[in-house]
Amino acid sequence: MALNLSQKKEVVAELAEVASKAHSLVAAEYVGLTVAQLTELRKKARQAGVYLKVAKNTLVERAVEGTEYGCVQGSLTGPLLYAFSQEDPGAAGRLIKEFVKTADKLKPRLVAIGGKVYPGSHVDVLASLPTREQALSMLLSVLSQPATMLVRVMAEPATQLARAMQAVGEQKKAA
Numbered sequence: 001m002a003l004n005l006s007q008k009k010e011v012v013a014e015l016a017e018v019a020s021k022a023h024s025l026v027a028a029e030y031v032g033l034t035v036a037q038l039t040e041l042r043k044k045a046r047q048a049g050v051y052l053k054v055a056k057n058t059l060v061e062r063a064v065e066g067t068e069y070g071c072v073q074g075s076l077t078g079p080l081l082y083a084f085s086q087e088d089p090g091a092a093g094r095l096i097k098e099f100v101k102t103a104d105k106l107k108p109r110l111v112a113i114g115g116k117v118y119p120g121s122h123v124d125v126l127a128s129l130p131t132r133e134q135a136l137s138m139l140l141s142v143l144s145q146p147a148t149m150l151v152r153v154m155a156e157p158a159t160q161l162a163r164a165m166q167a168v169g170e171q172k173k174a175a
Contacts, residue, residue, distance in 0.1 A: 011055055015063030015082075018051045022084035024113040025069050026092040026123055030054065030081045032105030041099050041106075048095050049087035054080075068115040075110055075117060089113060093126030 003011065019025070030038065045052040057076035064070050083092035093111065100106050108120030118125075130138065 008059060011059050012063045015053065015055065015060060016067070018053075018084050018086070019064045019067045019069050022051070022069070022086055023089040024085040024092055024111070024126060025064075025072065026083045026085075026096050026108055026126065027072070027076065027080045027110045027112075028083070028096055028120070029078060029107040029109055030105070031079055033103055037103050037105075041095075041103075044099065045083065045095055048091050049085070050092045050095050051084040051086055053082050053084075055082065069112050071115055071117045072110060072112050078109075080109060088129070088131050090126055090129030090131065093123045093129070096123050097127040 033041075042052055057078075057080060060080075060082060061073045061076060064072060083096060085092040096106065096108050100108070108123040110120055111118045111122045111126050113126065
């Protein structure tokens, strides 16, 4: 079904708003997927906090103009679906990577993050990015490491003194 001009403007405005707030973008070829598979992909995308849209490439190029995803202009060819990560940068990559395991017709074409475009093979790298909770956990462990080491260093003289006294006591018992 062809869109009229006002519908196209609505699609461009919606995509521009999503792109301005998104953390990453994955574009994938969907030719050969069944309606049931696309419905399942959309369901998983909603659960993962990923905005999924099938749109004309020219509309997407206009929508991402002026955002950090403007870098994808010119590389959007063929029938593509667009997955924008809204909550954490790796969400779209994880979604596409997991779905490719069950539907081999879905082929990642490009990944965009931080104003740079990468080939579809980089979806694995994007999927390996930690979630917000994982990143905070890693940060907390790094921040607590010096405090833990400080406590160990400060407790070491007392520990050595206790060991020395125990060794002296054992020597006197043996003598």
